[in-house]
Amino acid sequence: MHRPDVATTVADLRARLAPWRGAGERIALVPTMGALHAGHLSLVKAVAETCDRVVVSIFVNPTQFAPTEDFATYPRDVESDLAKLSGSGAGLVYTPAVAEMYPDGASTVVTVGGPSAGLESNARPHFFAGVATVVAKLLIQCAPDVAIFGEKDFQQLAVIRRMALDLSLPVEIVAGATIREDDGLAMSSRNAYLSGDDRRRAAGLYAALSKAAAAIESGTSSASAVADAKRGVQDAGFAVDYVEHRDAASLGPVNPAQPGRIIAAARIAGVRLIDNVPVAASVMR
Ligand code: AMP
Numbered sequence: 001m002h003r004p005d006v007a008t009t010v011a012d013l014r015a016r017l018a019p020w021r022g023a024g025e026r027i028a029l030v031p032t033m034g035a036l037h038a039g040h041l042s043l044v045k046a047v048a049e050t051c052d053r054v055v056v057s058i059f060v061n062p063t064q065f066a067p068t069e070d071f072a073t074y075p076r077d078v079e080s081d082l083a084k085l086s087g088s089g090a091g092l093v094y095t096p097a098v099a100e101m102y103p104d105g106a107s108t109v110v111t112v113g114g115p116s117a118g119l120e121s122n123a124r125p126h127f128f129a130g131v132a133t134v135v136a137k138l139l140i141q142c143a144p145d146v147a148i149f150g151e152k153d154f155q156q157l158a159v160i161r162r163m164a165l166d167l168s169l170p171v172e173i174v175a176g177a178t179i180r181e182d183d184g185l186a187m188s189s190r191n192a193y194l195s196g197d198d199r200r201r202a203a204g205l206y207a208a209l210s211k212a213a214a215a216i217e218s219g220t221s222s223a224s225a226v227a228d229a230k231r232g233v234q235d236a237g238f239a240v241d242y243v244e245h246r247d248a249a250s251l252g253p254v255n256p257a258q259p260g261r262i263i264a265a266a267r268i269a270g271v272r273l274i275d276n277v278p279v280a281a282s283v284m285r
Pocket of ligand 1: 031032033034038039040042043148149150151152153176177178179180186187188189
């Protein structure tokens, strides 16, 4: 099985991309922080269907972690990631060091308004500036035709779409559906921190959100369905950061005639999980 080549510097990345671009090939980028699971691999598969070359970046980005968060302990295993990517359709893995990504004295930060407001930003005010800055850099370094991001991180996807539009970045931003474990828990590198009863109870997050979406779709008011969902998440053993029903496109206040999204973050056994589910538009509500 073909194991992807590895580039570790911007110069090396550009040198490897040049012949592909010269041949008119369509290039896709899949940004990740590694510790790859089936969710990441589904993104690779999705873009491999429409693009000639797939580049996967693996970079645990320090600027999106607060000092109290798990940057130091975030799972890192590039060898195992390369093995998982063998035969996946990925032709190149880009794994820059922190000093390559943030040269000495780095002073430029990309901040996005609009969809960054609220939700994740309340708990993690540093987060989207870190994400937007590193994704802008990856898109400039790789200059892909397509970049794919998971719906799992729904607010992040909206922030990146906004940034690409506002900065006229010549890239098509594509969304990948959330891949889940058999019990519904969204796959996440942080699930590895959970075990036993906590892991089993963690499935209650998705169950509560799905129940709320179904209730709204069958006529329950948004406020009451969201309140029930919060109770359901708490009953599963979580401390709730937020559960909100928002407009799916703008992340602004929900408009019942447009697709919505129930978006949540909650902590169980010290592990913070996020998830979200769609709510269909209805002319009846
Ligand atoms: P991460 O490595 O967690 O930064 O995620 C890298 C990319 O994979 C992001 O675009 C995520 O939204 C996406 N992703 C993470 N988990 C999943 C999942 N369970 N299903 C689909 N995509 C995912």
